[in-house]
Amino acid sequence: MASHTISQRFNHSRVSLNEHLPVDHRLNRVYRFGAGAMGVVLLVFGILGLIHRIGFFDTGGDTVAGLNTNGALSVLSIVVGLLLLYGMVKGGNFASTLNIVLGVLFLISGFVNLALLDTSRNFLAFKMQNVLFSFVVGLILMVFGMYGRVTGFLPHDNPYWRARHEHVEEERP
Numbered sequence: 001m002a003s004h005t006i007s008q009r010f011n012h013s014r015v016s017l018n019e020h021l022p023v024d025h026r027l028n029r030v031y032r033f034g035a036g037a038m039g040v041v042l043l044v045f046g047i048l049g050l051i052h053r054i055g056f057f058d059t060g061g062d063t064v065a066g067l068n069t070n071g072a073l074s075v076l077s078i079v080v081g082l083l084l085l086y087g088m089v090k091g092g093n094f095a096s097t098l099n100i101v102l103g104v105l106f107l108i109s110g111f112v113n114l115a116l117l118d119t120s121r122n123f124l125a126f127k128m129q130n131v132l133f134s135f136v137v138g139l140i141l142m143v144f145g146m147y148g149r150v151t152g153f154l155p156h157d158n159p160y161w162r163a164r165h166e167h168v169e170e171e172r173p
């Protein structure tokens with residue numbers, strides 16, 4: 001009996017990032033803007049890299065917009081940029097979760113590529129400016145994705161607060 005109550009409390013208090021969010025809620029604009037802005041930046045960077053006809057795994061130090069690149073990094077940037085643009089079009093929880101997941105992946109990429117600098121395994125031709133760019137993009141995507149979803153002080157009209165506190169009745173004047 002006691003374990004059943006504990007299990008119910010645990011499941012009820014657990015926070016999920018896939019809770020329902022109305023499509024027309026104002027947070028949707030934040031998620032879409034974050035995905036779209038970063039998607040355009042990555043898409044432009046990738047296209048500029050391909051236009052320069054840099055070798056696919058060339059690590060010779062070719063730069064585009066102040067960042068080192070090669071064909072592989074350009075193609076990867078285009079793919080991620082298109083994915084973010086798709087998230088912008090789809091919106092809602094998908095865009096928010098996509099921003100969070102890709103933000104974390106950008107941070108991990110920054111750390112991994114920081115460890116690979118000046119090694120033969122640096123096949124994406126990262127330099128320190130690329131690592132810093134990866135950290136910045138990762139943090140920006142995470143902020144846009146978590147905005148309005150992850151905090152202790154959500155306003156009571158926030159759909160995430162309402163979903164987490166459905167047992168609390170709203171006070172009406």
